[in-house]
Amino acid sequence: MKIKLIDLTIMGDERGSLIALEQNHNVPFDVKRVYYIFGTQDNVCRGHHAHRNLKQLAICVSGYCTFLLDDGKTKEHIQLSSPTQGLLIEGLIWREMYNFSKDCVLMVLADEYYNPEDYIRDYQQFLKESQK
Secondary structure, X not given: OOEEEEEOOOEEEOOEEEOOOOEOOOEOOOOOEEEXXXXXXXXXXXXXXXXXXXXXXXXXXXXXXXXXXXXXXXXXXXXXXXXXXEEEEOOOOEEEEEOOOOOOEEEEEEOOOOOHXXXXXXXXXXXXXXXX
């Protein structure tokens, strides 16, 4: 499965901490889009899709949430709970996000602009494409 946890270097001093995100350094691609999810209600599951080509780095900058990642053969659950760690997702991976804390802010950096043609929103279609 093309996923990887990336530890982000903390900089700062007695005033507080800072993490810089730099494309092609600690973000391993050119960044074309950034979005964030917040204010998610209790018992909500988000995502329910895969991307054919998109690379993403997800960082829980506040609170926590859990990812279900599925490559069509293996399923893995990963909890993001620190702004010092990013989850790199590449290739054809079905993703669902759930178990959001009330203060969760999930930021996602992507290597492409929004393209509805890159999404697979039907799980059976995803399974077909993942077996090719």
